[in-house]
Amino acid sequence: MTLRDLINRLLGRQQTSAETAKERLQLVLAHDRSDLNPELLMQMRREILEVVSRYVEIDMDEGDVSLETEDRVTALVANLPIKRARAVPLAKGETSESEEEADPADPVFRAKVSS
Amino acid sequence: MSAASTRTILICSGKGGVGKTTLTANLGIALAKQGMRTAVLDADFGLRNLDLLLGLENRIVYTAQEVLAGTCRLEQALVKHKQEPNLALLPAGNPRMLEWLTPEDMQKIVAMVSASYDYVLIDAPAGIEGGFKNAMAAAREAIVVTTPEVSAVRDADRVIGLLNSNGIQPIQLVLNRVRPKMMANQEMLAVNDVTDILALPLLGLVLEDEQVIVSTNRGEPLTLHGTSSPAARAYTNVARRLRGEDVPLIDPAKEGRGLRAKLGRLMTKKLF
Structure with missing residues (x-):
């Protein structure tokens, strides 16, 4: 945290463009490097969530499965x-x-009704 | 000198226009001035420009093409720099060479040049296709040039992946066209951001410098006339570090003088 970050946070300003650039790069490079096709990644994410939610109730809104590098x-x-x-x-x-009350547009929900 | 101790270095970036050719020309001159017998090879057969930046475009008679075809000797094709005779350019041939040139051809040329030079710098074309792969086949180590922009860093990452899988070692980074003021305002990726993301050691940091354009206008690399401009100093230091000298990197935050730069430093200082 720098003084600038602190001021920006206090004023509710958006992050600096350098910070945005860094985050965007990290995400895109994680995908580039993994060489995974986005569709397969989506499918894997769905299946992981499906398996996990059989054992524990998870907060679907907060949950995230992503690539980091x-x-x-x-x-x-x-x-x-x-x-x-x-x-x-x-x-x-x-x-x-x-989960049956979940939004039908939710990919996790769709994965379940289709299976 | 035997070819075994010759350092063959690929200068590459993936993205075009980030400063590969400018680095090749300036680093070539700087190494030559430091007493190293240096050959620069234009491996950008499609869009050659190294001759122009070195001011040697009017002295080309033969190229790599004739050397490979055996219609001239290597010494005839190599263009010696007048002011800096330790430096020679092997010009790229006709763009049609792209149709038949193989990685083995490039290895052959570089092996021939290595016999009488300490450093062989290979100016790679932009992209990651055939031309780049030919150039890569002939090098042992690499310098990746990038700028602090998302597109250039992403492309550099792709190139680093290819270099790694081809056993090129070491791979070092030159961060080009750094604007200290923008960095201080956090409107440009920080040096650490780029080195962290690409996970490469930093060989040099070159500030944006208008003198680079002036020097290309004249066909006289900045390093030819000492170290009067920031970029000339940076390129000379890249040469010294490449030779194993321990030269500290500049801190872009300390480059700006005046209140604005001071404020920028205060604003970007880590609080906790």
Whole structure:
């Protein structure tokens, strides 16, 4: 945190263009380096969320599965806030009540209804 | 000198217009002035310009093409620089060479040149296609040139991936066209941002310098006339570091004088 960052935060200003550039680059390079096709990445993300949510209730709005890169090594990072654990894991393909209320446009939801 | 100790260095960037050819010309002259027998090779057969930046465009008789075809000797094709006789240019041939040139051809040319030079700098074409791969095949090490812009850094990253998978080692970075004022205002990627993202050691940091344009107008690389301008100093220091000398890098934040620069430094100082 620099003095400029602090002032910007206090004033509610957007971040500097250099910071934006850095974040955009890190994201695009993670994808370039992984050489994964975006469609497969989407599918993998959906399946990971599906598997995890059979065991624990996760906050779908806050959850994120993304690629990160550091020192030219790319990692798949899942950040999935847990609401609560399930007493009994759901069976494959089974959905919980709360998730049935989910927005049909949500890719996770669609993955479940189609399977 | 045997070819085994000759350093063959690819100068590349991926993106065009970031300063590959300018670096090749200036580094070539700087190394020559430091007593190194240096050959610069224009491997950009499609859009050659190294001859122009060195002011040698009117003295080309033969090119790499005739050397490969065996219709002239290497010594006939190499153009010696008048003021700096330690430097010679092997000009690129006709753009049609792109149709038949192979990586083996480039290796052959570089091996021939290596026999009588300490440094062979290979000016790669932009892009990552055939022309670049030919140039890469002939080099042992590489200097990646980039600017603090997202497009240039992304392209540099792609090139570094290719260099890594081809066993080119070491790969070092030259960050070109740095604008200290913009960096201080955090309107340009910081030096650390670029080196962190690309994970390469920094061989040099060159500030944006109008004198570079003046020097290309004249066909006289800045390093030819000492170190009067910031870019000339930077290129000379790249040559010294390349030879193993420990020369500290400039700090762009300390370049600006006056209140604005001081304020910029205060604003970007880490608080916690």
